[in-house]
Amino acid sequence: MLSRVAENIYWLARYVERAENVARLIKVNSQLVLDTPKGITPGWEPLVNITGLDEIFTDNYADASERNVVKFLIEDNNNPSSIVSCLCYARENCRTVREALPRSAWELLNELNMFVQENARNGITKKGREDFLNDVIAGSQQFNGLIGSVLYRDEGYHFARIGRNLERSDMTTRIIDVRSTDLFDDDLIESRTLDALQWISVLKSMSGYQSFRRQVQIRVSRAPVLDYLFTEMLFPRSVLHCLGSVEESVATFVNSKKTLASIRKTAKIISGIKTENIPKSELHESIDEIQLGITHIHQALSESYFL
C-alpha cells in the first residue's frame, strides 16, 4: 500500500473517532449539568481544556458559557477538533483514498458529513442537541462497523485500526486528566455523592458505566475507575486495550521494531501507575508521560511508514 494512502486512512480513522469522542463529551456533560444540585455547576470550560484548544477558544469567545462551548465543539470551523471540522477532514481524507476503501465507506462518510453540515445548527440548541449527538455517534459506529465487517485485511485495515485506537487512547487520557482535577471542591458536604456522580459521568462518556458496574460492583469512586480506564484489558476504550490493538496491527507490518518498542514503553508506564490515593499532581504527571508516549508512537509510525 502507498505510504500516502496509509497515512490518509490513518488520519481519516482518527478524525472519525475524534468526532465521536467530542460528541460523547458534550453529551455526558449535558447530563452532568442536569444532575448536579443548584448552585454547584460543573461548568463547560473543562471540555475546552480536554481538547487542549483553550487558546483558539478564548480568542473567539467572551466566556465559557454552555452555548459558547457547545458551539465551539460542534460547529466552529476555527476549531480543528469540532465535530464539523473533524468530519470535514475525514471526508477530505477519504476523498483522497477513495480507490482504497469500499465505495460504501465513502458514501457513508459523505452522508455523515452532509448530515452534520446541515444539522449542526440544530445540534447546538438544547432541544436538538441529544438527537444530533446520538446521530454523530451512531454514524461513527456505523463507519467502524463497516470497516470491521467489509474491509479487506490489508495494511489499509490496520492503519484504520491504529488510527482509531491511538485517537481513542489519547482522548481517554485527556478525559481522565481534566475530570480528575477540578470538578468539585473537596470540602463540600455533598462531595462524596458528587464525586461518584462525576466518575459515573466519566464512565458514561465512554459507554463504560454498565460494564464497570457488572465487573467491579463497588461504589463508583476514583481509584477503581482509574484502574478500569487505564488498564482493564477487556474494556475496549481503556488506554491499555487501545494500545494493545495498535500493537497487534503494527506487528503485522514489516519494519515494525521501532514502533513496537515505543508502544511497549508507553504500555509499561500505564501499567506502572498506582491509582490508590494518587495525588492529583502525580496523576497529572503520569498522564503527561502517557501523552508523550502516544506522540512518540505517532512519530515512529510516521517515520517508518508515512515518509
Add this chain to the structure above:
Amino acid sequence: MAIDLTQYKTDFYDEMLAAANRSRTFAKTIVQQLRSMDEDELSLRQDAADLAIKEMGITFTVYNDEDGGMIDRSWPFDIVPRIIPKSEWDSIEAGLIQRVKALNLFINDLYNDQQIIKDGVFPKEVLKDSKNFRPQCVGVNPPNGVWAHICGSDLVRDSDGVMYVLEDNLRVPSGVSYMLENRLITKRVFPELFESYAPLPVDDYPTQLYEMLAGLQSSNKKRPAIAVLTPGIYNSAYFEHAYLALQMGAELVQGSDLFVDKDDCVYMKTVAGPQRVDVIYRRIDDEFMDPEVFNKESMLGVPGLMRAWKAGNVGLANAPGAGVADDKVVYAFVPEIIRYYLNEEPGIPNVPTYRCMYKDEKEYVLDNLDKLVVKPANESGGYGMLIGPNATKAERATFAGLIKSNPRNYIAQPTLGISTVPTVIGKKVEPRHVDLRPFILSGRKTTVTTGGLTRVALRKGSLVVNSSQGGGSKDTWIVDMEDGD
C-alpha cells in the same frame, strides 16, 4: 398537470421529437412515459437523481470565487436519456475507429520519418509552430505504434441531421466515469424504461481500459503494477481518477508517490518499501510530467519519468507528445490524414474549418466574424473562444486583432445548429443543446465505448456544454430499434 409536449419548440434538430408532440420512432416509448407523468413526478425523479449523486459523492472540482479555494461540486445530471439507434451508432463507431487509427499513424509518423510532410500532404510550418509537438519524443517507437491510447472525440449533430466530429481530445480526455455513473443513476430513476428499451450496457469500459494498459508493460506479468497518476484532489477530474483506479484495481498515485531510480525504473513508495510500477495511466499534461525534461517548476510530476519511458521500462498512456494531433489546426487536416494513411474516405465528416494560416481562409474569417465560431488551436474546456453571432462588436474587434497577430493559432467554423434533447428545467421539459463524447481505446485492438458521454448545455440557448461553465450531462442509450421519424 401532465407534461405537455405540444409546447415543446426547438429551431434545431431534436434528437427525440421530429416536431412538437411528434416523436421519432425509437423515442415513442420514452415520450409516452414523459407525457404520462405529471410535473411533480418529473421533478421528484430529478430530485431523486440529484440526491443520489450528492450521496454517492459524484463530483467535479471547481475554483470557488467566494473563498478563493477549490470545492468539489455535485455533478449536474439530467434524467431524460439521449437515445441513438444502434444502426446509426454502428457507422459512427466504425468512423471513430478509422479516425483514431489514422491519428495514431500520423503521430507515429511525425515522431519518426515524417513521410506525410515529405509527401506534401501536411505542411511543415504547422508542425514547426505546434505547441504540443515534443522534440524529446523524436525517434521513440511505443508498443504497437500507438501514442493516443485513450481518445475522446466530441461529436455534434447539425441541423441537417448529420453527425460531425468537432474535435479530438488526445491528451488527457475526461468524462468517462460520468458516463458510467450516469447509467447507474438512470437505472434508479427510470427502471421501467430499461425494460422496454434494454439499452446496450456500458460497464465494460474499466475492463477494456485495464487490458489495454496491461498490454503496455515491458515484461509479461500476469498482474502488472498499474498506476493512475493524478495531479491530486484539486484537479477538476479527481473524482474520475479515483473512480477509474478503483474500477481497475489500480493504484491511484500522485507524483510524490513515485520516483525513478538509478536503474531507470519507476517505483512507488509503499509501507513495505519501494515497489516497481509497470504501467502508468497519467492524467497529468505533458508539461508537468517530468521536471527533468519539461516544466522545471512542476511539483506534480516525477523526475526521470521520460528516461524510464524511453528506456522501455514503463508504459505511459497516453504517450508523451500524443497531443500534437490534439490541435485545432491539425484537426482541419484530419480528412486528408485519413485518406493519406488508410486510403479511405472519412466515415464521419469534419465540421468545415477555415485555417487562418492560409491567407484566403483568414480573410474570409475576418470578413465573416459575426457568423463564425473562432477557436484558439490549443485551448480546451471552451476557453478563449469567440462565438461570433453572440459576441459584441468590441469582442469581435479583439479577436480580429488576435487572429492578425497570430494566424497560425486560430481556426474558425460556421456556427452550427447543434441538436437538442428534451431536458428537465424546473418542472417542465425544454430543448437543450447536446454534444457526445465517445471514448476510443487503442492498443493491440481498438474499442469504442457504447455511446459515450452526452453533455448538455443547461442554460437556455447556450452551446457551452463544459461542466465548468454551466453544462450537465445525460445518460446515452444505444438501442437496437429502428430509426426514422
